Amino acid sequence: MGKVLIIGAGGVGRVVAHKCAQASDVFEDILLASHNLSKCEEVKGDILRRTGREIKVAGIDAENVQELANLIKTFKPNVVINVALPYQDLNIMDACLEAKANYLDTANYEPKNVAHFEYSWQWAYKDKFKEAGLIAVLGCGFDPGVSGIFSAYAQKHLFDEIECIDILDCNAGNNGHPFATNFNPEINIREVTQNVKYWENGEWKETPPILDPQSVHFTFDYPVAGPKESYLLYHEELESLAKNIKGLKRIRFWMTFSENYLTHLRVLQNVGMTRIDEINFEGKNIIPIKFLKALLPDPAKLGVNYTGKTVIGNVFKGKKDGKEKSVYIYNVCDHAEAYKETGGQAVSYTTAVPAMIGAMMIIKGLWKGEGVFNVEELDPDPFMEELNKRGLPWQEVEFKGKLPDGLVQ
Numbered sequence: 001m002g003k004v005l006i007i008g009a010g011g012v013g014r015v016v017a018h019k020c021a022q023a024s025d026v027f028e029d030i031l032l033a034s035h036n037l038s039k040c041e042e043v044k045g046d047i048l049r050r051t052g053r054e055i056k057v058a059g060i061d062a063e064n065v066q067e068l069a070n071l072i073k074t075f076k077p078n079v080v081i082n083v084a085l086p087y088q089d090l091n092i093m094d095a096c097l098e099a100k101a102n103y104l105d106t107a108n109y110e111p112k113n114v115a116h117f118e119y120s121w122q123w124a125y126k127d128k129f130k131e132a133g134l135i136a137v138l139g140c141g142f143d144p145g146v147s148g149i150f151s152a153y154a155q156k157h158l159f160d161e162i163e164c165i166d167i168l169d170c171n172a173g174n175n176g177h178p179f180a181t182n183f184n185p186e187i188n189i190r191e192v193t194q195n196v197k198y199w200e201n202g203e204w205k206e207t208p209p210i211l212d213p214q215s216v217h218f219t220f221d222y223p224v225a226g227p228k229e230s231y232l233l234y235h236e237e238l239e240s241l242a243k244n245i246k247g248l249k250r251i252r253f254w255m256t257f258s259e260n261y262l263t264h265l266r267v268l269q270n271v272g273m274t275r276i277d278e279i280n281f282e283g284k285n286i287i288p289i290k291f292l293k294a295l296l297p298d299p300a301k302l303g304v305n306y307t308g309k310t311v312i313g314n315v316f317k318g319k320k321d322g323k324e325k326s327v328y329i330y331n332v333c334d335h336a337e338a339y340k341e342t343g344g345q346a347v348s349y350t351t352a353v354p355a356m357i358g359a360m361m362i363i364k365g366l367w368k369g370e371g372v373f374n375v376e377e378l379d380p381d382p383f384m385e386e387l388n389k390r391g392l393p394w395q396e397v398e399f400k401g402k403l404p405d406g407l408v409q
């Protein structure tokens with residue numbers, strides 16, 4: 001039916017390639033391209049062993065727009081899935097425009113020299129994609145991604161008006177390492193050490209970062225995983241959902257962190273290992289966070305001994321037919337099962353399956369449009385159906401638990 005080019009053969013890229021290979025009725029031809037060709041070859045061998053399918057591979061520097069545009073022109077994919085790093089988003093969008101290909105990613109653009117992410121850089125491509133008659137889908141992993149799809153579904157089917165959304169992301173897994181990040185360490189640490197923001201009554205409110213003694217957190221009782229300390233964190237989908245979910249009064253994002261994780265991160269931050277500026281070390285310029293990445297476990301290899309589950313979902317509060325209503329929609333994903341199926345752990349898996357489904361929506365013509373879209377602007381129904389079929393089944397329940405009304409510390 002269609003062809004897909006996947007860029008990035010890391011933790012997420014591996015699982016995207018596996019899931020596309022499994023959906024052979026949709027993805028007839030798959031090209032996996034990344035910095036390091038040997039990583040692509042390794043994934044290709046694994047897919048061949050598990051499914052008997054041959055995929056194509058290529059080495060590429062996605063920051064070289066012309067080189068990438070040439071690769072796209074030669075392969076002619078229906079859609080390019082970008083699961084490299086946020087630094088490459090704009091280069092890959094430029095190459096898609098030049099070579100006339102649809103685009104999809106899982107994380108918004110972030111410049112290398114400032115730890116700051118926002119959608120404005122990519123939203124600025126709206127007209128260019130429109131004029132080219134192409135669709136670019138932004139943030140189609142789990143969060144951002146499914147968190148937006150759940151919101152669109154709740155808006156379409158469950159509520160007349162959604163007042164509050166709380167996105168709750170719990171990793172109750174154990175990877176056996178004293179300290180490891182579940183996706184690219186550099187991107188992850190930049191994200192979680194930032195100042196926290198949430199959106200309320202039409203404005204952004206700031207609270208201290210998760211490492212600060214004044215950080216905002218509370219204990220949420222997750223299905224399957226049980227009670228876990230959950231920290232208020234700024235996450236990119238808050239920006240697009242605050243804009244796209246009409247009538248919304250408040251949106252927040254919470255993520256679980258263990259005391260062990262926070263202690264390690266605090267020490268690393270205090271000694272300067274999370275710095276993103278260059279320092280001179282023995283006559284050579286190095287960036288401490290990049291050096292730290294080289295020392296930490298590769299998230300793509302974490303799956304081997306990973307046990308436990310992720311539980312990620314949204315709590316919606318609002319009104320239907322004049323009555324107050326609260327609904328919780330969530331998914332539970334098992335690290336060991338994800339590893340058995342694809343060689344990736346549950347954080348890679350929960351990111352990759354939605355990316356594959358988003359590409360499927362484009363190839364099947366179920367998501368149509370010209371321009372740049374966040375996932376909540378597209379039809380959630382066929383996507384929700386595929387989540388159930390492709391390894392991320394979801395539950396919808398009445399929410400009877402408690403969430404902080406005022407902010408707790």
Ligand code: NDP
Pocket residue numbers: 007008009010011012013033034035036039060061062063083084085086088106107139140141142143144145182183184185187299300347350351
């Ligand atoms: P990894 O670091 O494991 O993988 C990134 C891959 O991109 C690596 O294979 C790397 O190659 C490749 N790459 C980096 N730079 C380039 C380049 N210039 N040209 C070509 N390839 C390049 O990261 P993850 O797989 O953990 O994460 C991938 C993406 O998914 C990130 O953007 C992350 O933010 C996002 N993500 C989204 C989530 C969501 O729910 N929405 C959740 C988790 C992650 P090499 O190693 O050879 O340098």
